[in-house]
Amino acid sequence: MSTVAPPRRRFTPFETWWAPLLLALTLSVAAWPLGLWPVAWWVILATDFVLLVAAMERLEPRLPLATRPVFRNALAIGFPIALLVSWELIVRAGILNPRWFPPPTSIAVALWELTVNYDRFNDTSLIGRPWLIPSVWASEGWSGVRALFAESHVYATLSRVFGGFFIGAIPGVLVGVVMGLNRTVRTMLDATMSAVYVLPKIAIFPILMLVFPDPFGEGPKVAVVAISAFFLVAINAMAGVQGIDPVLLQAGRAFGANRVAMLRHVILPGALPIIFSGLRLALGTSLIVIVAVEFIRAQTGVGFVIFYHWQVLMTDRMYAGLVVTMALGVGLTALLQWVERRVMPWRDS
Amino acid sequence: MTRARWGGTVHLVNDASNPSSASPKVTARGVSKRFDTTAGEVIALERFDLEVAQGEVVCIVGPSGCGKSTFLRILAGLDTASGGELTVRRDNPDKPENAVVFQEYAIFPWKTVRENVAFGLRMRGVPRAERDATAAHWIERVGLARFAGAYPAQLSGGMKQRVAIARALAYDADLLLMDEPLGALDAQTRLTLQEELLRLWSETGKTVVYVTHGLEEAVLLADRVVVMTAHPGRVKTILDVPLPRPRSIETTTTPEFAALTGELWHALRDEVARAQGYEVPA
Ligand SMILES: Nc1ncnc2c1ncn2[C@@H]1O[C@H](COP(=O)(O)OP(=O)(O)OP(=O)(O)O)[C@@H](O)[C@H]1O
Ligand SMILES: [Mg+2]
Numbered sequence: 307m308s309t310v311a312p313p314r315r316r317f318t319p320f321e322t323w324w325a326p327l328l329l330a331l332t333l334s335v336a337a338w339p340l341g342l343w344p345v346a347w348w349v350i351l352a353t354d355f356v357l358l359v360a361a362m363e364r365l366e367p368r369l370p371l372a373t374r375p376v377f378r379n380a381l382a383i384g385f386p387i388a389l390l391v392s393w394e395l396i397v398r399a400g401i402l403n404p405r406w407f408p409p410p411t412s413i414a415v416a417l418w419e420l421t422v423n424y425d426r427f428n429d430t431s432l433i434g435r436p437w438l439i440p441s442v443w444a445s446e447g448w449s450g451v452r453a454l455f456a457e458s459h460v461y462a463t464l465s466r467v468f469g470g471f472f473i474g475a476i477p478g479v480l481v482g483v484v485m486g487l488n489r490t491v492r493t494m495l496d497a498t499m500s501a502v503y504v505l506p507k508i509a510i511f512p513i514l515m516l517v518f519p520d521p522f523g524e525g526p527k528v529a530v531v532a533i534s535a536f537f538l539v540a541i542n543a544m545a546g547v548q549g550i551d552p553v554l555l556q557a558g559r560a561f562g563a564n565r566v567a568m569l570r571h572v573i574l575p576g577a578l579p580i581i582f583s584g585l586r587l588a589l590g591t592s593l594i595v596i597v598a599v600e601f602i603r604a605q606t607g608v609g610f611v612i613f614y615h616w617q618v619l620m621t622d623r624m625y626a627g628l629v630v631t632m633a634l635g636v637g638l639t640a641l642l643q644w645v646e647r648r649v650m651p652w653r654d655s
Numbered sequence: 656m657t658r659a660r661w662g663g664t665v666h667l668v669n670d671a672s673n674p675s676s677a678s679p680k681v682t683a684r685g686v687s688k689r690f691d692t693t694a695g696e697v698i699a700l701e702r703f704d705l706e707v708a709q710g711e712v713v714c715i716v717g718p719s720g721c722g723k724s725t726f727l728r729i730l731a732g733l734d735t736a737s738g739g740e741l742t743v744r745r746d747n748p749d750k751p752e753n754a755v756v757f758q759e760y761a762i763f764p765w766k767t768v769r770e771n772v773a774f775g776l777r778m779r780g781v782p783r784a785e786r787d788a789t790a791a792h793w794i795e796r797v798g799l800a801r802f803a804g805a806y807p808a809q810l811s812g813g814m815k816q817r818v819a820i821a822r823a824l825a826y827d828a829d830l831l832l833m834d835e836p837l838g839a840l841d842a843q844t845r846l847t848l849q850e851e852l853l854r855l856w857s858e859t860g861k862t863v864v865y866v867t868h869g870l871e872e873a874v875l876l877a878d879r880v881v882v883m884t885a886h887p888g889r890v891k892t893i894l895d896v897p898l899p900r901p902r903s904i905e906t907t908t909t910p911e912f913a914a915l916t917g918e919l920w921h922a923l924r925d926e927v928a929r930a931q932g933y934e935v936p937a
Contacts, residue, residue: 556733557761561775561826562751571774575765652765652806 323364330357408622416622417629420611424457428614430606432630434458460630462606466524467592467638470531475588478539479581483569485540486547486577503541507534508598515603527599534595535588542584546577579653582646589638597631608634678744680830680862681707681730686739687887688725699725701887703739709746712856712863714877716870716923718930722888723866724758727832730864731755746829751779754828756836758866760815762807768794768818769803775826786825793821796851813840817848824855831863838868846904849875853902870923874898874915875907882922885930892922 319325330353337343337350362381369377390410396402397409404412420432434454442450455461485492485499511530518525550573558572600609612627647654688700699722707713715723728734729741731753745752754775762771769790776786794803797817807815816839823831837845849872856863867873873880880894896915898906906912 551759551761553757553759553761554763556728557755557757557763560731560733560753560755560757561822562778564778567778571766572763575763578765650765652767652808 323361323368326357326361326364330354330361333357405619405621408625412622413625413629416620417626420623420626428605430457430459432458432611433460459606459608459611460634462604463593463596463600463608463634466527466531466596466607467589467634469524470528470596471535471589471592473528474532474535474592475539475585478536478584478588479543481536482540482543482581482584483547483573483577485544487573492544499537499541503537507595511599511603522603527596527604530599531592531596534591538588538591539581539584542587543577543581546580546584547573549580550576575650578650582642582650586639586642589642590635593631593635593638679706680709680711680744681705681864682740682742683726683730684740686726686729686736686741688722688729688734689737698887700729700736701889703888704890705881707862707864709744710860710862711878712865712876713879713881714865714867714873715881715883716867716873716919717881717883717888717891718885718923718927719868720930721883721885721926723883724834725888727755727834727864727866731832743830751775751826751828753830753832754823754826756816756819756823756831756833758834758838760807760812760819760839762815762818762822764807767804767806768799768810771807771818772821772825774822779826789825789827790821793825794818796824796855797821797848813844816840817844820848829862831861831865833863834866835868836865837872845872850903852876853900857901870916870919871907871912874912874919875902875904880919882919882926884926891926894919894922 334350334354337346342350366374366377393402393407394409394411397404397407408416422435424431424435434457436454438454439451442454446453481495485495507530510533511526514526514529514533515521518529554572554576555568558568563571596607597609597612600607601613604610608627608630612624612631615621615623615627683703683705686700686703687698690697690699703722703726705713715726717723725734729736730743733755743752763774766774769787772794773786773790776789781789791800791803794800797820799814799817799821802810802814807818810818816836820833820836823833837848840848853876855861863876865873865876867876874896877896880896882891882894883889884891894915898909898911898915
């Protein structure tokens with residue numbers, strides 16, 4: 307193989323950073339009269355995205371070094387905003403049906419309305435009108451504040467998620483650790499656990515409704531979350547215990563740790579990273595499960611908000627419910643990460 | 656008083672009634688160890704004999720995989736032998752039987768340097784103030800005072816190993832079992848710690864079983880050097896090191912030292928080659 311001298315560089319428009327953008331624009335517009343959009347919209351969008359990435363990658367090295375972090379942040383925030391803006395424009399141009407894809411601005415308005423309004427028909431509000439707390443506290447005291455909580459969809463969902471999560475996760479950690487430590491227990495439970503683990507827990511909801519005295523109350527809803535969390539946490543806790551470096555177990559024994567000390571100083575901290583990844587999965591799954599349950603059997607909760615407004619064809623409010631669900635998911639994950647940093651300071655750096 | 660630990664035929668003698676220095680601290684007779692693996696049976700140790708006197712420093716050298724760590728683990732009571740008899744005389748029932756420095760550091764990533772070093776003391780129920788003082792002393796002596804509050808993830812490999820050494824020394828057992836404790840260190844730190852170990856041992860009179868790959872290290876530290884054969888692991892020969900104590904790094908420049916190192920290499924060479932699959936012409 308011989309090396310060839312590189313050709314002399316000279317300016318061509320193809321090498322500018324905006325050339326890919328121009329190409330993307332040309333492609334998207336030219337596809338219009340050719341009738342390609344309805345049949346191959348995904349090809350066009352994917353190509354546009356690749357060209358956009360190419361343009362940004364060409365742009366970055368041309369920027370002054372000091373501005374590059376700003377540029378990265380602008381990309382991280384700018385791209386989602388660009389998506390929302392294009393959504394808005396496409397709907398307003400009449401290309402997408404606003405009935406099924408309401409523009410982001412009307413979703414924002416719907417979110418605002420859901421937040422400030424009290425739904426007289428269902429006796430609920432989205433977040434429980436917390437600005438009323440001072441006046442209600444003055445006139446009615448605790449019972450008034452509790453009534454405000456009771457009308458809140460977000461509170462209903464969160465209490466089911468947290469209630470179920472704790473009721474499931476704590477025994478999950480215990481059973482998982484025992485399975486990790488004791489081979490006989492592991493052998494006996496492993497097949498059952500794996501089988502139940504893959505079962506979509508929503509499928510056992512009807513059974514849970516029969517088990518509880520009030521099938522339409524909170525019992526079955528909390529229980530289905532607890533069961534979902536339990537198996538995820540147990541299986542991860544087991545893996546965490548089994549994954550501990552054997553030499554650390556030997557070190558614990560060599561320096562005189564008895565069974566309790568081994569558990570407290572070696573096994574639990576050693577398994578903690580994996581236990582926490584189980585908790586993170588369980589928390590996410592709890593939210594998924596509860597929203598699904600609220601679709602089918604609830605008068606409160608964000609899942610109910612979504613499904614109810616779908617039934618009455620108020621899709622902007624339905625989307626507002628989706629936004630709230632996303633916010634809850636992000637918030638719960640952030641909360642767990644905060645706890646994780648507290649509990650495992652050694653994993654910081 | 657004899658007790659079998661983890662079953663098997665290995666006995667540990669708790670003999671506080673007879674602290675005569677005539678009876679050896681450690682007596683291994685025909686100790687063997689088989690590992691049953693899916694690939695078949697691995698004989699790690701076969702009829703391994705060794706006596707270690709009170710206060711003696713014995714180094715074990717041998718080709719990689721010859722069973723040095725296995726023997727140390729059995730001696731520490733962390734593994735069972737498949738056969739033979741192992742007796743460890745205990746002189747002071749208040750002190751722990753042995754302290755181990757593992758080949759793989761084995762310090763706890765979730766504990767700070769201070770907590771790691773104080774771990775054994777905590778397990779013994781030593782009050783907090785006392786164990787913190789002891790830990791601080793040993794952390795200082797291995798040169799980690801600035802890192803007492805750091806977690807192992809923030810330390811280099813050599814620093815982790817020094818934490819493991821400090822943990823074993825702070826535990827204050829009569830019998831110190833060390834598995835290539837300086838193997839991962841840079842040459843300068845190794846020299847410093849070799850001198851530090853020599854000084855410590857002369858102060859405390861501990862009995863030491865010390866596994867190493869370094870022939871010069873073995874000659875520098877040991878009263879006797881055990882050379883092991885590979886597959887199966889057996890004692891090939893035992894070399895006396897009559898160099899006078901106290902020793903220091905200067906000892907390594909003497910002609911006696913060079914002669915002993917050469918003798919040791921001679922004893923080991925064939926074994927290393929055999930373990931690597933070569934035949935050596937005599
Ligand atoms: N848990 C185990 N299961 C099966 N075989 C093992 C086990 N532990 C050790 N062995 C085998 O026993 C033999 C001795 O191992 P050991 O760790 O004692 O060697 P070593 O002398 O310490 O080697 P090195 O100098 O490399 O540390 C090796 O052949 C190894 O494969
Ligand atoms: Mg070894």
